[in-house]
Amino acid sequence: MQLSTKHLLGIKDLSPEDISLILETAGQFKEVLQRPVKKVPSLRDVTIVNLFYENSTRTRISFELAEKRLSADTINFSASASSVSKGETLLDTVNNILSMKVDMVVMRHSASGAPHFLAKHIPAAIVNAGDGINEHPTQALLDAYSIKDATGGLEGKKVVLIGDIMHSRVALSNIYLLKKMGAEVMVAGPPTLIPRHIKEALNIEVEYNLKKALEWCDVANVLRIQLERQNQVLFSSLREYNLAYGVSRKLLDGLKKEIVIMHPGPINRGVEIDSDVADSGRSIILQQVENGVAVRMAVLYLLAGKRTA
Amino acid sequence: MKVILDKQQLHLTLRRLAHQLLEDHLDLSETIFIGLQPRGVRVSRLIMDVIQSLNPAQPAQYGVLDITFYRDDVREELHKANKTELPFSIEGKTVVLIDDVLYTGRTIRAALDAIQDFGRPKKIELCVLVNRRFNRELPIQPDYCGKAIDTITSQKVKVEWDKEQVILY
Numbered sequence: 001m002q003l004s005t006k007h008l009l010g011i012k013d014l015s016p017e018d019i020s021l022i023l024e025t026a027g028q029f030k031e032v033l034q035r036p037v038k039k040v041p042s043l044r045d046v047t048i049v050n051l052f053y054e055n056s057t058r059t060r061i062s063f064e065l066a067e068k069r070l071s072a073d074t075i076n077f078s079a080s081a082s083s084v085s086k087g088e089t090l091l092d093t094v095n096n097i098l099s100m101k102v103d104m105v106v107m108r109h110s111a112s113g114a115p116h117f118l119a120k121h122i123p124a125a126i127v128n129a130g131d132g133i134n135e136h137p138t139q140a141l142l143d144a145y146s147i148k149d150a151t152g153g154l155e156g157k158k159v160v161l162i163g164d165i166m167h168s169r170v171a172l173s174n175i176y177l178l179k180k181m182g183a184e185v186m187v188a189g190p191p192t193l194i195p196r197h198i199k200e201a202l203n204i205e206v207e208y209n210l211k212k213a214l215e216w217c218d219v220a221n222v223l224r225i226q227l228e229r230q231n232q233v234l235f236s237s238l239r240e241y242n243l244a245y246g247v248s249r250k251l252l253d254g255l256k257k258e259i260v261i262m263h264p265g266p267i268n269r270g271v272e273i274d275s276d277v278a279d280s281g282r283s284i285i286l287q288q289v290e291n292g293v294a295v296r297m298a299v300l301y302l303l304a305g306k307r308t309a
Numbered sequence: 310m311k312v313i314l315d316k317q318q319l320h321l322t323l324r325r326l327a328h329q330l331l332e333d334h335l336d337l338s339e340t341i342f343i344g345l346q347p348r349g350v351r352v353s354r355l356i357m358d359v360i361q362s363l364n365p366a367q368p369a370q371y372g373v374l375d376i377t378f379y380r381d382d383v384r385e386e387l388h389k390a391n392k393t394e395l396p397f398s399i400e401g402k403t404v405v406l407i408d409d410v411l412y413t414g415r416t417i418r419a420a421l422d423a424i425q426d427f428g429r430p431k432k433i434e435l436c437v438l439v440n441r442r443f444n445r446e447l448p449i450q451p452d453y454c455g456k457a458i459d460t461i462t463s464q465k466v467k468v469e470w471d472k473e474q475v476i477l478y
Contacts, residue, residue, distance in 0.1 A: 001387050025390055028375065035427060039426070040378035040379060041422065042379070042380075042383050070378075301387075304383065
């Protein structure tokens, strides 16, 4: 029993069986996290480096906690406090770390494809914790786990991703995953934030009217407006964005059904989602964070074993 | 292929184990019975049915434990994890681990580790349907044993639940 890939670079490379195995294993780890001792000795002899070239709160803490709950040894690295500022290249940095006998690399980088580049050059297993605007596979896996938990399954579920689709690695990973698992996917947002040929390229629905999108879906995954990645004006103001595309209580109350609200965090309150929605009973935002640890434990556990051809 | 326990013998043995367990644990509220995933679940359920029918007044406390994450060969070979369900405290109770075949003892070693993570039981006992006496790799012996057999490493012991028999091949 093993995953079909040595690394977790993106959902794109996973088979539906891989995804099911990860989600199922995550379920068993979630039970571990309810025990008096929330720790298992599985990865006692594994050393993992967390290589964060970009800021992160949730993902970083979540990975670190997952590693500790699996009894792995961990090293934390952040680009800002390292020799990267002295001009060391990515490959040199990683090779230096690996020469200290590190088995796995968890990596976040602002350049899309950075973990794929590393995977070609180093022997350690790599887990992508977000690369530029490409993929964020563990986020998509924990989103899928949370949807399954809240609604009972993925197949046939209608999921809408709302907001900044253009700059979102969470959106791309979610689309790949949900399509592979038989869910129906729609993206919704202003035309400037939705890539032009996404409908044909990824075989998904596109909707520019938020109310219609919410009426269509079972689950709404609201994405953060990524101001740090936008280098041109794509909407006139945050206030205007909120008026047209912010998920508000009033909008939800006007629907004929109850839908599940998700957000990968960090939330811009009052921009893409209003506080009274984010903190309501329909929101599973904090469950997503909780499930994240179990899902990451599953990924690390499944990648740590020796590979047989 | 040799039949070690046929259908009749298998059910007699399970009844005997149930009687022995009940004899030593008359107050069922002080004992937690735990079937080990995956193959100890079936045998433990059958034993529990008998125990419960012999003492219907007291509900027997029964759970299942998966030891996958406690194995000592994680890096060699990955195994699929199963469900663990222990919906009660084991603190200060007597825990009886139930499995189908005791061989190298490594599963039980992992189970002992796993149990510690749920609390500190007063005592842990082991009940197995078949005890393969040779090739133990750890100092672990059963307290209750259905059938003890002497086998060599190349042989395999299998409980066939569809035919309700235990075979050696």
